[in-house]
Amino acid sequence: MNYVSGRDQTKSSTVEPVKTRACCHRCSRKLIIHGTPRSGAKLVCRTCRQKAEEEAAFKMLGETQVISASKTQPIPIAFRKTRPSKKAVRSQSLIKGLEKPFPKAKTRRRYLGTTIFVAMTMTLLPLIYVSMVSTIGYGLYRLAISKYLFEMLPVTLALPVYLTSILIVTSLIALMLKPIWAPPSRRKRQRALRPDQAPVLFRFVHSIAHVVNAPVPKSIHVVLEPNAAAHFRGGAKGFRENDLILTIGLPLLSTMNLSQFAGIIAHELGHFSQGGGMRLRCMVIAIHNWFAKMVLERDAFDDELNEMVQSDTYLMRTAARFFLTLTWLVRIQFWFLMISSKALYCLLSRQLEFDADSYEARLVGPEVFEESLKAMNKLQLSFEAVLNEILREASRARSTTYEFPENLPRLVTEHTKRMSPDLMEIVNHVVYEKQTSWLDSHPSDGERLEAVCNLGFDGQYKNSYPATVLVPNFDSIAKKMTGKSFTSLSAWL
Secondary structure, three states: OOOOOHHHOOOOOOOOOOEEEEEOOOOOOEEEEEOOOOOOOOOOOHHHHHHHHHHHHHHHHOOOOEEOOOOOOEEOHHHOOOOOOHHHHHOOOOOOOOOOOOOOOOOOHHHHHHHHHHHHHHOHHHHHHHHHHHHHHHHHHHHHHOOHHHHHOOHHHHHHHHHHHHHHHHHHHHHHOHHHHOOOOOOOOOEEEOOOOOHHHHHHHHHHHHHOOOOOOOEEEEEOOOOEEEEEOOOHHHHHOOOEEEEEEHHHHHHOEHHHHHHHHHHHHHHHOOOHHHHHHHHHHHHHHHHHHHHOOOOHHHHHHHHHHOOOOHHHHHHHHHHHHHHHHHHHHHHHHHHHHHHHHHHHHHHHHHHHHHHHHHHHHHHHHHHHHHHHHHHHHHHHHHHHHHHHHHHHHOOOOOOOOOOHHHHHHHHHHOOOHHHHHHHHHHHHOOOOOOOOOOOOHHHHHHHHHHHOOOOOOOOOOEHHHHOOOHHHHHHHHHHHHOOOHHHOO
């Protein structure tokens, strides 16, 4: 069957192609074809073509598992009323090996001990912060009601000193509370997939969640970065209601096979199974971001002060330097709390990563795990190289004349295939030789690989199909996200 679309026809630069009216072979929708179709060709519209691709993907999935409409969990084979057809049994199923759930593993002592230690230590940092603000606030109160200056100095001299002291201490407290009134940072571009947009992907993720005994994510988001993440929806409501979001990088789908991609999904769903550990990590991140925002982040208030320093008015320059000095003192004061919270977060995060790696190892085994580590590093290097090249060419040619790529994930995948030997040496160094620092949120790839090999799992899911079979309209989604992200360079700077 020939699938023909009006956009697939190339236009001649000299002769305008003939437009032919036709109907879709499946839904009878009217089509306009540029050129003359071949005799006997069955024309299909874009909607019917997408449905045909999804049907082909579901056919490869076979009837190994059925997703319940009420529980979003796979129904075991023993409870099915209908028997699978012989054709489905003969075909290689994409979810063959995802039928038997894992037995629940015991919590490792090191993971449990680290969680308890971080929970107890992390509570001290907010207490130190509150005590510092309260102490300075109490000092401001005592200074406001004190008459010591007026008793020691003349009124004409004591009043300016008194008002200046009140201003300094009040400004210091305001700067210590700056994360409350400073504007929030911009989030990365994400797109939430609907189940009807990628039904095979949703079914695949639900099957893996059933196997690893993990909660099913309530939403799946896709991004252009080569990464995957598991997190709660923003706000206290998502934290309380267990509103889990799975974020998948489109370059993973365009580069990995199903075994590698299934391992990545099992790793992220393993984070969903951590429950208390994942919630503790969110709290630790919130505390660390509070201190980091105070110490590192430059907001609109800092920009105004920097502009005031260049003012022609002496009074404005003096006031700006005064507040910049206070800001510098506050940042030095809270630098230790920021580093302490960062170290505690990284200590907890490394143990959570080791625990999530065990889910991936049980599903796909250490060999696929090693391949995934190399693929992730290659994708990260390729993504940075491609993005830097795009930004360099766009700034050179101006964004108004530069033609941005229409499909960034495919471009990153092609760059990965043509990776130079020098970059491959960097990948091997990262995977096998890099050591873990105490401020690394993830263990080194070598330590992770060694820990996975020591678990002794062989893996139960092996499949070499490309991961794009899970999303038949992958290129359409990738092109839309690429176009939205490159509408302006500010989205990437």
